[in-house]
Amino acid sequence: MNIPRKKQQEMLWTMILSRKFSDSLVELCRIEGKIPGMMILSTGQEAVGSGVCAALKQDDVIITNHRSHHHLLAKGADPKGLMAEIFCKKTGCNKGKSGTLHLTVPEVNAPCTTTVVGATLPIAVGRAFAQQYTQEQAVTVCFFGDGAADEGSFHEALNLAALWQLPVIFVCENNLYAGAQRYEEHTRVKDMAERARAYDMPGIIVDGNDAPAVYQAALEARQRALDGQGPTLMECKTYRCRGHGEQDPQHYQPRDEIRAWQEKCPIPRLSNMLIASGIINSAELQEMESMAESIVQEAVRFAEESPYPEPREALEDVYV
Amino acid sequence: MNIPRKKQQEMLWTMILSRKFSDSLVELCRIEGKIPGMMILSTGQEAVGSGVCAALKQDDVIITNHRSHHHLLAKGADPKGLMAEIFCKKTGCNKGKSGTLHLTVPEVNAPCTTTVVGATLPIAVGRAFAQQYTQEQAVTVCFFGDGAADEGSFHEALNLAALWQLPVIFVCENNLYAGAQRYEEHTRVKDMAERARAYDMPGIIVDGNDAPAVYQAALEARQRALDGQGPTLMECKTYRCRGHGEQDPQHYQPRDEIRAWQEKCPIPRLSNMLIASGIINSAELQEMESMAESIVQEAVRFAEESPYPEPREALEDVYV
Amino acid sequence: MQKLGMGQAVNQALKEEMQRDPNVFIAGEGVGVSIHVNPMFPTHGLLEEFGPGRVKDTPVSEAAIAGLAVGAAEAGLKPVVEIMFNPFFTLASDMIVNHAAKLRYLSGGKSSFPLVVRIKSGAGFGAGCQHSHNLEAWTAHCPGLKVVMPATAADAKGLLKSAIRDDNPVIFIEHMGLYFAPMPVPEQEYLTPLGQADIKRQGRDLTVVTWSGMLGVAMGAAEKLSQEGIEMEIVDLRTLTPLDRETILTSVEKTGRLIVLHEATRTGGFGGEIAAVVMEEGFRYLKAPLRRVTGPDIPVPASPPLEKFYIPDQNDLIKAAREIM
Amino acid sequence: MQKLGMGQAVNQALKEEMQRDPNVFIAGEGVGVSIHVNPMFPTHGLLEEFGPGRVKDTPVSEAAIAGLAVGAAEAGLKPVVEIMFNPFFTLASDMIVNHAAKLRYLSGGKSSFPLVVRIKSGAGFGAGCQHSHNLEAWTAHCPGLKVVMPATAADAKGLLKSAIRDDNPVIFIEHMGLYFAPMPVPEQEYLTPLGQADIKRQGRDLTVVTWSGMLGVAMGAAEKLSQEGIEMEIVDLRTLTPLDRETILTSVEKTGRLIVLHEATRTGGFGGEIAAVVMEEGFRYLKAPLRRVTGPDIPVPASPPLEKFYIPDQNDLIKAAREIM
Ligand SMILES: Cc1ncc(C[n+]2csc(CCOP(=O)(O)OP(=O)(O)O)c2C)c(N)n1
Ligand SMILES: Cc1ncc(C[n+]2csc(CCOP(=O)(O)OP(=O)(O)O)c2C)c(N)n1
Ligand SMILES: [Mg+2]
């Protein structure tokens, strides 16, 4: 793999930023009345968002789901807008209409986020169809979980995308759990990537904790899509280090399993590699961390100080 | 293949009966005001219904769809009840509530017929679950078309059936068309049977115009199901010799293609074989044909002479 | 003036809009190559004129069809997708109701979804309840959607053109019973605005609010009652949401009496909404109880006498009118 | 008397029915092993008591969950399946609306489908419109289904037990806001019949028809108005279909005034049905215009002040009551 230094640094940076972002929320969401609703974090899965988005250009589109923070930050979303939205504030990227579950950032081409499991897939098909229709040199990435791959919408979307050879990359973030269900409790198929064959589509298995591997696979899938060779199903094997949401005590996730995966954490894995290969030094790593820390702190401050929307703003934005 | 003579005769008989039944409808539905609604026939596909149902016992259940006549007759449904229902008469097997599209015959364990494409699959899963739950020594067969295999319900149903190892046989009757769409216009996968792998389920391709082959495959699938080894996806390759419905001019089906498949007609194929192997003689064949003819004529007479339901009967049968 | 069935009027609207705007495309099951060769059907000939790039036949995959519309609309295209029969809307309903209708709101007004979902509906062709089930009340209960149900070919053309140009998701429900009876349709280009009901017949004694296939029943009954000296005013809603309350209320103010007539089953039908609006805002106008003339609370049966029993007819309406005069 | 949250009452009903009838089983996402360990949730502890043979955790596959119920019910089992949040009903709606509700009719009364679909619903937990969307009006518009929406823990228990024993498909909608406030629930076995509304408060001046989570709002407002000498009668529908018209009409006959209060969005909500029934059959009782107090026609927003704005409260009801007194 011959990945540009800058890309490697970028991946490390967005992973660190994403992790700091999550870590801050772990604390904040436990403070009574601070953050409404559920809190769903992507701790441990950052390599998927960072690796995939590093392979994308600004014009490429991502369609994401309930576990979106790492995708959006890696695609370049403003942490302040996200944080304020998570706090349900008026200054949030969606004016408090969304909250944390459907964070939508059209500014970075993340225009349709949905918390309906499996729903990202047909929408991504439509978004990629538009790219094909207008002959845009861009692709659509669709993020979804292993649980989502059991929804009917997965099937219809992959069939149509393959049939029309649309420029879409289906990224299945297999974190071994769907809610409280372990992977093998919700399907018998060993690898989700296997399902690609049901549509005559390439299916690829990637180590989802290895950002450069994810990047490489996404880059190739993107090129195939741009070359008119259609969609790819990319299964990124990773692990949900925290609960489904922050209120989930994870009683059904074996402690050793969590520990084992924590040891495979994608961030030290990449940072060690980059230090070993001289792409960054440990001072630079520390700087990244403190910069991320201060960006997140600034975002939290911004969110905390921002006002809530006025009640009657609820009536806005229903129709154009 | 070592198929009991009686089974072979039975298959031939139900195919002949089914063909006569269809043929009569080809004429009848063209008479203005005779038969309401669409007329969807299974001409040329009889080996699928006959082969599969010959492998079943009375207690086994079939869940069928809009193209159901050959399934139901092969399962033993009374032609009079069916014909009267097709005529929408009070004496029809469903009192005129259904008409031809959702013919339901609980008496022969065909209790849920649906014309919503793909809907047979989740229902069959439920029916098979009941068999597993009550430890009944019986299986559920689910009939559906190649087009139905693109519906989301296909995917959810096969995944669940495989996960729970339910006693269900998914019979995909691939007749090369879904409405006006040729097979390769609605999916890229070469064989629908391939899709079984997406659920870690056995997927089998059968010549759907070869009744004994269908029988054999269904018998094996049934045994697997009874042995607790779960579901099978059985793709029966056949051909829709007539239009989607009788009003369809088939302008998109090449004439040669139709002709070629007519030559592969499953009925002479089996009857020739049975005559060649001495299992029947041509007198017996002729007798079968004239018996089928008179059964169908009697069914038509019954249907024609039967009254329509009274208007207010529309209000019955909504609730228990 | 040209005479067209509603299917042809829809066809003309689609053609004109596709010629005008290259971003308009259509998709659905059999919208290109179809099992029907009848020119009375709405998408007849479009494949030949616009090619397979803009007339997209899809697999039997309603969720994907609807998702296609959602995603493509966000990108600025103008999808017009078809759901073959109203009951199959269920299969597309997550994409339409949870996504087309809500994603704009969820984005805080940043994304928009200018799509049209055409749905064929209506009883009367002997296919039974899995093909005939009027579900307009479902979509009319979903903020973020507009719901249009034309009753004439001319309205269908003008309303569909407006729907395609609207930047919101529009549900456009066509009664198949109207496909086959030619009706006058203006030749020149015109737009019929969404959200405006149309008084199809003036009358002083009784207001009938109706839409879609039932307009013909209302007009026929009105003629008959007129001979008895009862003059019904017929309000054709055309658009269920946004609802034109003003036209309804003005009419009831004049007549003091209200009948709602729809083909859908009674309980929970959109007739209730009309009743509620009048009872809230026009209570003092009312001289008599409401009557709803609707399909009974049963699935649509297949057998001709049963299906006929299901579909409200002129006699039902006349009987209801006499009851409250 | 024991005090239970509605989730616990549901749990008790499930337990009792599963003990009574081996054909009762439950299925759904997280009904066995759950991300919640809170005993206030309805399926808590059932896996431990009844084992994985009768408490079936399913993949995230709403259509399959509903189909499982349809097929198993036909076979004579008594499935009680769960749809996690009301908006996801869309994904199950083909199986429920086109199949559970219609297949009996299509069979001419030969097959039957004694199933229960439990749906969690209600705004108020900050999750936004893809989790909070009250769609009871959809199912109440579908002949063949019964729709139950309890407002108290005691009713939930008795109604769910009746629903499970009913031989028709029943939609049982639980407001999650009621899971957490303990309410008295009789200890002994009892059944609450479907189709009977319950007068939760007597009053002479004004009838409030409501259901589910809004009962509490109505009762609170009634107390306050009582201090001003206005006595509201509170009719808790409990079952939307079959609708208990008699209880509603008797109440309106007494009071002459009607308010309908529901959390769902206004346009096309089930409030319209109540209005229409009263306007048809109780017109002569009416002394004042109708008021509907409902969610506004918007998706449910996430932000607390916006969500609070969405949910109808005591002030909204009191204001409406004053307007028509
Ligand atoms: C259609 C639908 N059903 C159920 C849910 C509730 N739910 C939210 S996330 C989730 C699990 C999803 O698992 P997976 O797709 O693997 O994503 P992960 O949470 O692991 O990232 C479920 C069941 C939902 N949001 N949408
Ligand atoms: C959900 C749904 N969508 C569309 C239709 C209309 N329709 C009826 S049959 C059919 C084609 C089905 O093709 P296939 O499954 O291959 O069955 P075949 O007719 O070939 O037997 C279609 C699209 C339907 N009945 N249900
Ligand atoms: Mg997962």
Ligand SMILES: [Mg+2]
């Ligand atoms: Mg086919």
